[in-house]
Amino acid sequence: MIDYSSVLSDRVQSLVPSGIRKFFDLLEGMKDGISLGVGEPDFVTPWHIRDAGIYSLEKGFTKYTSNAGLSVLRGEISNFLYRRFDLSYDPKKQIIVTVGGSEGIDIGVRALINPGDEVIVPVPSFVCYGPLVTMAGGVPVYIKTKRENEFRLTAEELRAAITPRTKMLVLPFPNNPTGAIMERSDLEAIAEVLERTDIMVLSDEIYAELTYGQRHVSIANIPGMYERTILVNGFSKSHAMTGWRMGYVCGPQPVIKQMLKLHQYGIMSAPTTSQYAAIEAIREGDGDIEMMRQEYDYRRRLLVEGLRNLGLDCFEPKGAFYVFPSIKSTGMGSDEFCEKFLLEDRVAVIPGTAFGEGGEGFVRMCYASSVENISEALKRLASFLDKI
Amino acid sequence: MEDVLRLLEKDARFTPQQLAAMTGDSVAAVEEMLRKFEEENVILGYTALVDWDKVDTDFVTALIEVKIAPQRGAGFDRIAERIYQFEEVESLYLMSGAFDLAVIISGRSIKEVSEFVFGRLAPIDGVTSTATHFILKKYKDKHRVFAKQEEQQERLLFT
Numbered sequence: 001m002i003d004y005s006s007v008l009s010d011r012v013q014s015l016v017p018s019g020i021r022k023f024f025d026l027l028e029g030m031k032d033g034i035s036l037g038v039g040e041p042d043f044v045t046p047w048h049i050r051d052a053g054i055y056s057l058e059k060g061f062t063k064y065t066s067n068a069g070l071s072v073l074r075g076e077i078s079n080f081l082y083r084r085f086d087l088s089y090d091p092k093k094q095i096i097v098t099v100g101g102s103e104g105i106d107i108g109v110r111a112l113i114n115p116g117d118e119v120i121v122p123v124p125s126f127v128c129y130g131p132l133v134t135m136a137g138g139v140p141v142y143i144k145t146k147r148e149n150e151f152r153l154t155a156e157e158l159r160a161a162i163t164p165r166t167k168m169l170v171l172p173f174p175n176n177p178t179g180a181i182m183e184r185s186d187l188e189a190i191a192e193v194l195e196r197t198d199i200m201v202l203s204d205e206i207y208a209e210l211t212y213g214q215r216h217v218s219i220a221n222i223p224g225m226y227e228r229t230i231l232v233n234g235f236s237k238s239h240a241m242t243g244w245r246m247g248y249v250c251g252p253q254p255v256i257k258q259m260l261k262l263h264q265y266g267i268m269s270a271p272t273t274s275q276y277a278a279i280e281a282i283r284e285g286d287g288d289i290e291m292m293r294q295e296y297d298y299r300r301r302l303l304v305e306g307l308r309n310l311g312l313d314c315f316e317p318k319g320a321f322y323v324f325p326s327i328k329s330t331g332m333g334s335d336e337f338c339e340k341f342l343l344e345d346r347v348a349v350i351p352g353t354a355f356g357e358g359g360e361g362f363v364r365m366c367y368a369s370s371v372e373n374i375s376e377a378l379k380r381l382a383s384f385l386d387k388i
Numbered sequence: 389m390e391d392v393l394r395l396l397e398k399d400a401r402f403t404p405q406q407l408a409a410m411t412g413d414s415v416a417a418v419e420e421m422l423r424k425f426e427e428e429n430v431i432l433g434y435t436a437l438v439d440w441d442k443v444d445t446d447f448v449t450a451l452i453e454v455k456i457a458p459q460r461g462a463g464f465d466r467i468a469e470r471i472y473q474f475e476e477v478e479s480l481y482l483m484s485g486a487f488d489l490a491v492i493i494s495g496r497s498i499k500e501v502s503e504f505v506f507g508r509l510a511p512i513d514g515v516t517s518t519a520t521h522f523i524l525k526k527y528k529d530k531h532r533v534f535a536k537q538e539e540q541q542e543r544l545l546f547t
Contacts, residue, residue: 039547298410
């Protein structure tokens with residue numbers, strides 16, 4: 001018998017699997033269970049985009065593309081970033097089309113990290129950063145963002161976390177799970193801390209199109225930051241294309257050049273069908289983005305107001321499609337709250353603890369769900385809170 | 389204001405409380421808006437979208453192209469009025485192009501619809517010709533698809 005623990009890499013074994021799975025196994029067996037747990041658009045990809053993918057198949061475009069992705073698509077990504085975020089990237093040298101934003105994060109980290117390098121990760125945040133840093137031989141250093149700062153990263157917090165080994169800052173805004181955003185002034189303060197260092201920024205802006213009340217600002221737009229920023233974005237959230245796995249990374253040419261090697265050896269090229277669909281999405285899809293953003297905004301208000309009416313402390317999330325209310329007033333921990341709420345009232349929400357330190361006392365609810373579901377979930381939450 | 393209309397067009401069952409939360413207006417303001425919309429016929433009514441094929445097989449709908457000779461002074465309106473007064477008429481539109489009025493009517497049988505066309509519609513003064521097209525199958529109406537849409541299985545449950 002092989003002792004697999006001795007053949008498997010120590011690093012991969014050190015990664016902790018997500019503990020959320022068990023909740024969903026419970027939910028699956030329930031007849032009228034409601035999930036505000038998933039974190040993806042509830043819209044189907046707009047038909048004209050799907051149709052473009054199908055048409056590319058009809059024409060037989062089923063081969064690999066160039067490693068960096070179709071040049072037309074990279075050109076359109078460049079136009080898109082300029083038109084919507086005032087960012088200039090050379091499509092020939094500064095853009096790679098990736099398999100979702102996730103791959104971009106992975107190769108961005110791996111291209112920069114030497115063993116022992118520290119990577120600062122604000123939490124609560126999406127679960128992949130720490131494990132990917134660990135697998136690259138780096139050391140994740142977590143900063144707990146705070147409710148009183150609306151879960152934004154502050155310059156003081158950043159300054160306190162920097163050591164001589166700090167190589168990179170991950171900037172996950174608009175944020176999953178908190179819905180926090182960073183406004184221009186917040187980013188300028190961060191830039192001021194970074195400008196005297198060699199610390200690079202990996203800015204995960206996958207929710208950039210989903211902000212409410214103001215446009216997203218990229219840190220690459222702040223003076224002095226462009227040359228130290230790896231920008232990760234994609235089509236999953238903006239165009240409801242999660243399953244197509246279409247992302248992209250942009251950055252300084254020397255960095256992209258090295259990242260392209262990782263992409264070339266690990267992936268070859270992003271799915272061809274998806275790339276053709278993405279060309280259509282980026283050329284003709286600005287209206288889709290606005291339609292979906294408007295829908296999310298309605299539901300965001302409905303959920304925030306509903307939670308506040310129930311007496312839960314909930315700051316107004318200005319980005320992504322999550323609200324992150326505090327459940328401290330119930331006296332329960334996040335895990336206990338979520339498990340009981342699911343078992344007793346058949347609603348799945350995610351404990352804040354799933355997103356790292358600082359998430360205790362909060363739960364994540366996703367409003368990329370129908371008004372009917374949100375209203376029913378709120379009704380059940382009212383009855384749940386009544387019982388305790 | 390337009391937010392409320394757009395939302396109601398999607399789902400007429402939204403309550404004033406839900407509408408208020410979604411648009412950021414107060415409940416009182418939304419109620420006042422609705423009252424005004426109804427009074428000014430901006431909102432004509434709140435109805436259900438029914439797939440009668442699932443309930444009653446004896447049900448046919450037809451689109452009738454109608455050509456008319458406009459009347460002095462009243463234009464098309466006078467004739468349109470004489471057509472839409474019939475209970476059977478579901479919709480009536482003035483069209484550009486090859487014909488003038490599009491009449492949509494439903495009945496229990498082809499015979500019933502035909503009788504309406506030659507018995508009531510065609511004899512109206514000013515109607516010069518009709519062409520009746522029976523609807524064979526409805527795929528989509530008011531942005532709603534009639535066939536139940538399949539949902540993707542095995543979605544990732546948590547990201």
